[in-house]
Amino acid sequence: MSNSKNGMVGLLYARKVVSAFFVGILLLLSSIFFFNNVNAEVFKATAYCSCNKCCDKDPSDKWYGITATGKRARWGTVAVDKKVIKLGSKLRIKGFPNTIFRAEDVGGAIKGNRIDVWFPSHREALKFGVKRIVVQRVING
Numbered sequence: 774m775s776n777s778k779n780g781m782v783g784l785l786y787a788r789k790v791v792s793a794f795f796v797g798i799l800l801l802l803s804s805i806f807f808f809n810n811v812n813a814e815v816f817k818a819t820a821y822c823s824c825n826k827c828c829d830k831d832p833s834d835k836w837y838g839i840t841a842t843g844k845r846a847r848w849g850t851v852a853v854d855k856k857v858i859k860l861g862s863k864l865r866i867k868g869f870p871n872t873i874f875r876a877e878d879v880g881g882a883i884k885g886n887r888i889d890v891w892f893p894s895h896r897e898a899l900k901f902g903v904k905r906i907v908v909q910r911v912i913n914g
């Protein structure tokens with residue numbers, strides 16, 4: 774009788790240890806997830822290129838293709854609201870794992886949680902359209 778009672782207690786104890794173990798794992802995983810995503814923010818993204826329609830600058834203009842920071846627009850250039858993301862910041866955008874984006878430009882319509890992604894052609898910019906994207910700040914400029 775006392776043996777089976779001890780067995781029961783042992784079993785209950787083992788179940789507690791097992792459940793504590795799983796709760797611990799769960800907490801660990803959720804904290805990793807939280808810390809990895811702590812800088813993730815949702816932005817409304819559009820796209821632009823250096824063309825006349827997007828930037829109001831003719832290819833003959835000496836500032837054609839030049840961003841607000843004076844750097845030439847190239848893949849990875851994004852326009853931001855500098856009150857939200859400082860110019861010079863480096864960003865990751867979910868869906869583009871191989872690119873570190875650079876906040877180098879601004880735009881009249883880019884206010885608040887908006888981001889404008891530069892593309893080399895107007896056709897590609899149109900194809901991107903408007904989407905919600907997850908942005909993670911890598912370096913604050």
Ligand SMILES: [Zn+2]
Pocket residue numbers: 821822823824825826827828894895898
């Ligand atoms: Zn364009």
